[in-house]
Amino acid sequence: MMNKRKFGLALTSVLAAGALLGACGTNDKEEKGKDKDEPAKGAETTENGGDQFTLAMVTDVGGIDDKSFNQSAWEGVQAFGKDNGLSKGEGFDYLQSKSEADFDTNLNNLLRRDFDLIFGVGYIMADALGEVAEQNPNRNFVMIDSELDAPNVAAVLFKEQEGSFLAGVAAAKMTKTNKIGFVGGMDIPVINRFHAGFIAGAKAVNPDIEIQVNYTGAFDKADLGKLAANNMYSSGVDIIFHAAGGTGNGVFSEAKERKKKDADANIWVIGVDADQYDEGKVDDETNITLTSMLKGVDKAVIDLATKAKEGNFPGGEELVYGLKEEGVKLADSRGAIPEDVQKVIDEYTEKIANGEIEVPDNVSDKDKK
Amino acid sequence: MSNRVVNILVPIISIILGLIVGAIIMYASGYDPIAGYQALWQGIFGDMYSIGNTLRQITPYILAGLAVAFAFRTGLFNIGVEGQLIVGWFAAVWVGYTFELPAIIHLPLALLAAAVAGGFWAFIAGFLKAKLQVHEVIVTIMLNYTALYAVNGLIKYVSDGGYKTPTIHETASLRSDFLKDLTDFSTFHYGLIVALLMAFVMWFLLEKTTRGYELKAVGFNQHAAEYAGMSVKKNIILAMTISGMFAGLAGAMEGLGTFGKMSMMNAFTGVGFDGIAVALLGANTPLGVLFGASLFGSLKYGALNMPNAAGVPEEIVSIIIAVIVLFVASGYVIRLGLQKLAKKKEAK
CATH class of the missing domain: 3.40.50.2300 (Response regulator)
Known part of the structure; x- marks a missing residue:
């Protein structure tokens, strides 16, 4: 009894919705779709369609x-x-x-x-x-x-590892505490390439550098990025490279907060994929984006x-x-990277481009911790 | 106005109200509401491809809704359907690609694995509730995260550091060439039959068996049930486990049907949480869940066509869908209004 009623109700509402929407429907869309299903006669490739x-x-x-x-x-x-x-x-x-x-x-x-x-x-x-x-x-x-x-x-x-290598060079040259950080999204091959390049680059110019690594496990959780950045900056890291999509936005907000509190703090973020200069804007004069690894x-x-x-x-x-x-390449640092460091970066760019240096594209599990 | 008419009117009015408010939002943001809804309609029923995919989307919603509804009927709030779905998904896929068996054994075995995994995940919460009085809401929420990250770890392990499992063997797949041809390459699969069957199982279990009667009795009043000589603890554990089995099967629909594999996830699928709304919409009855899942699945799937065909941006679409669901879910208010209206008429 009860069930019958429910079923009737379901049926009626579907029909009602159908009538309502069907009334305003013209079918041009569907017809358009049909045209496409039939491959154009004569034309093998659709480019000419x-x-x-x-x-x-x-x-x-x-x-x-x-x-x-x-x-x-x-x-x-x-x-x-x-x-x-x-x-x-x-x-x-x-x-x-x-x-x-x-x-x-x-x-x-x-x-x-x-x-x-x-x-x-x-x-x-x-x-x-x-x-x-x-x-x-x-x-x-x-x-x-x-x-x-x-x-x-x-x-x-x-070859994300090649661009990240340059980011690593920049970070290792610019750090004052000898500690830099990497915040990754998920622990997957693409992100591992960023990670591997970054480490290789940093170690190439400074073999003793300490690199903290945090895979947040997500690309859309800014709060996790902020937490990771907080931990790193608190332990003395002064430059963080993130490859974490939306999670990386949290890295930026943590860095900006710290810079706002203490204008003299040496705190930088290296952006990823696109030029993230605008993300790093603290005020009209200050910006904490060192550069970005452009893909x-x-x-x-x-x-x-x-x-x-x-x-x-x-x-x-x-x-x-x-x-x-x-x-892949590094974005314009807009003066954040001094000329002598830029020169080193350019040298490495050339070496990688002509094949003199081969950048590893994966890291061992030990390095992920 | 009779009760029956009210029951039919309430959801219809809710949907219409939701559509109207959605139209106002679209109009106010500068988009054509008629084109928008036309796109939604076409997205759901436009052609065989859309219909196939709409049905595919409805399938896991039915099972997730059944899982929540079953727990509700037995006095439990299973908010962990999401986690149970995830472990079920993985278990089904694992069986699907590890073993090589004839389809007649392989497919049921994979489904069974999903049900067992999901059931086990829910059993943990049921056990803790029965033995230590830990509230199931807290445990299941925590187990959701445990499931998500544990399964991500397992995927990484079984794929040697990759991000997805191998693809399941044909013999464990719910997909078929027949359905594919029928629906113009949609991902529609035989899982719908499993879902419908499970709706029947839930109805039969609750309405036609002694065990079901006991489960419901514990849900209504634990003390009365205990006084009547039923084992409350046993029934709580059993209820949670069965609920989890439905949820695990929902995961199998994704694993054996839609995707044929599992990728690492950086967020929940959302199907398990939507299952709560589906169950509420369906008043926790199996047939109601079918209706709720159909509505949810159709809206969810059809909405994809709104940016495509009408240029309505994703964000507006989310608002509109949410508004429709909100109105449907708040059917109680409309019911109240209708009853008042009826009373006024009577007074006259």
């Missing part, structure tokens, strides 16, 4: 404003769109993922809107993108930050979009952007 070359990207769970690689990728997409006279929505767009389960849907949604090139950002998306790419062999994809072996996917990887996701995006537009899409290839390709 539309009159304009269009592109779109799916973020990972960090979101479009993560001040990190999602944002950087989006900046690349926007820049390409602007240069090619595209409009947002039609010519270029992004979709955000709130969880891993959203990847598949977001990728498919973009496919249905007939974008010529679709970017998946973040290593966690590799499986989802691989599956979608296999189901749509006539469409082109770019996988950013992970390997992915498929004929219609170009995989983009960065040229935007550059890679523009690079690949341009290639694809010209019909040279490197499907099935793995593109690695290192110091040599200017895929």
